[in-house]
Amino acid sequence: MAAAPFIEAAFGRPSTHTPVWFMRQAGRSLPEYRALRGNGSILDAIKQPDLAAELTLQPVRRYGVDAAVLFSDIVVPAHAVGFGIDVAPGTGPMCTQPLRTAADLARLRPFDAEADAPYVAETVRQLAGELPAEVPLLAFAGAPFTVASYLIEGRPSKTYVNTKRMMHTDPKLWNAVMERLVQHAVESISSQLRNGARAFQLFDSWAGALSAADYQSLVQPHSTAVFSALRAAFPDVPGIHFGVGCDHLLEHMHAAGPAVLGLDWRTPIAQARRRMGDGLVVQGNLDPALVLAGTDTALAGTRAVLADNANPNGSKHPGHVFNLGHGVQPEADPDVLAAVVRLVHEATAA
């Protein structure tokens, strides 16, 4: 398999240009996506490999991004083992019966990717056969904490009250839930990698709601277990660790063992390297709100991110994957994103 700028940068090695992709690049911001997807549950679309593969490819064709991210959802494993979770359009993941007791945990059986979600493996195989060598397919899964928060709350939450209650009042059950979700994440990503994905991202989107002490004692060991298992099985595959509003947790998220640390716009790249070492490989971190403010503002923000990634001598640090600091908003103008990709490629060409 030929080298790809994304893979080189993810390991901190020089590449022809700074690679760029966008979280939620396959999504409602694209007219071709809206035309194909309709209004059903995303989980139904994910079950159709031809459709899921096409939705994955749309942004690659339009933008010339340096990675394709599988069209999927972090609740797929829990859904596939029959826990009773769906994604309500416009609301988010909703559980028929949230996970609150050991009996509920029994409903969350171990995940067997090829048996429980064969459609994902099929989509990945199709994509691996179609994508050019320089555009790797990214696998992903939800990190144990973020998936647990959906299962325990039963719906999107601002306060994570039920999740934190379980963490503090029943750490034994909490750790059992997390261990089950470690298995789900490892199995899900492993299957995607075996079928042709070449890198992965672990989304701990909502970990920022936690104090550092709670993260360190009740979450970090489980995220570490995910990265350790995947590194042992796939030593040449880079993993990205990402969360929103996690500035206060970054040292701990980095210690979990990813090759690449995702940053949102709150943390300057240069500051992250001061805190975690000059060699730190980062992904990010343009504020997605700036994309909505028009081309000029988005390009000014893009230039600021690229400048933030400079070495002390002004040269480009090789360990940078350009991305937004969170997912593309549905209202984003694809032409603005296309201009961002062009600027990143042109400004960083070797």
Place this chain on the structure above:
Amino acid sequence: MAAAPFIEAAFGRPSTHTPVWFMRQAGRSLPEYRALRGNGSILDAIKQPDLAAELTLQPVRRYGVDAAVLFSDIVVPAHAVGFGIDVAPGTGPMCTQPLRTAADLARLRPFDAEADAPYVAETVRQLAGELPAEVPLLAFAGAPFTVASYLIEGRPSKTYVNTKRMMHTDPKLWNAVMERLVQHAVESISSQLRNGARAFQLFDSWAGALSAADYQSLVQPHSTAVFSALRAAFPDVPGIHFGVGCDHLLEHMHAAGPAVLGLDWRTPIAQARRRMGDGLVVQGNLDPALVLAGTDTALAGTRAVLADNANPNGSKHPGHVFNLGHGVQPEADPDVLAAVVRLVHEATAA
């Protein structure tokens, strides 16, 4: 006026015990509040001084907290000058016509507290006459950024897209909006202080959505203007600066000039003092979700906060006002909060 533990601690001076109050202590968590308030707009309740004073006093009587916080809302000045903003029960502030242009800004005229909102001054005077000397009344106002975000978005937002668009595409209009809101905050707090309040809190609840660079260039000068004006006029009155998810901004929020820096549960107290100096006076920072997890969990969390406030030799740091890291949740059990107050008082008694 006799010294009060709250005032002493806010200036970092030893006091008989660590003072404690709760953001949103006068609120739906109290049955006596729900019985009095009914379901109308909070802005209507604020306009009735007898009612507003009684709602302010309820938690003081029940909990024996060390400060009374005026029952009011951060949108009162904008509402009182006729901008067209109300607070929809269960949703939050909603504008008839959001602030997007210079013409919209003209609708946000300067605030004259005694003429535009005489009911607030009357409530404050009633409370100043009733509260014991050891329980100061806290004035408050919204910080310019957080109020601007409500006026510009027109409704609660997760992304602050319109606000960030104005910041980046029309900084001149942005700064004009912020200067107007500096006047509103200073006038609102000054009036409350003139009528008997003895300390104040500036709520920049949503500033954490910003990057440090944007905060520093487009927000910090305006928050600094608020603290500077109030310190010049009321040198003996301590001010608190508070935001949620602001760990990455704390140095800048501290530089704006408050006597007390509010912390949410994401930032350990000891870490804040390592970053900003041993003398730092802090408020916080029990996770409000732990209050919902029951008495044992809430008290364990309370002990952890008190331990976090220890000097290197194990003694209590005098510069600590105990609080939650955000407002009391409506589902909170008042008996749990009462137990927290008792523990803070007993564990810290000199």
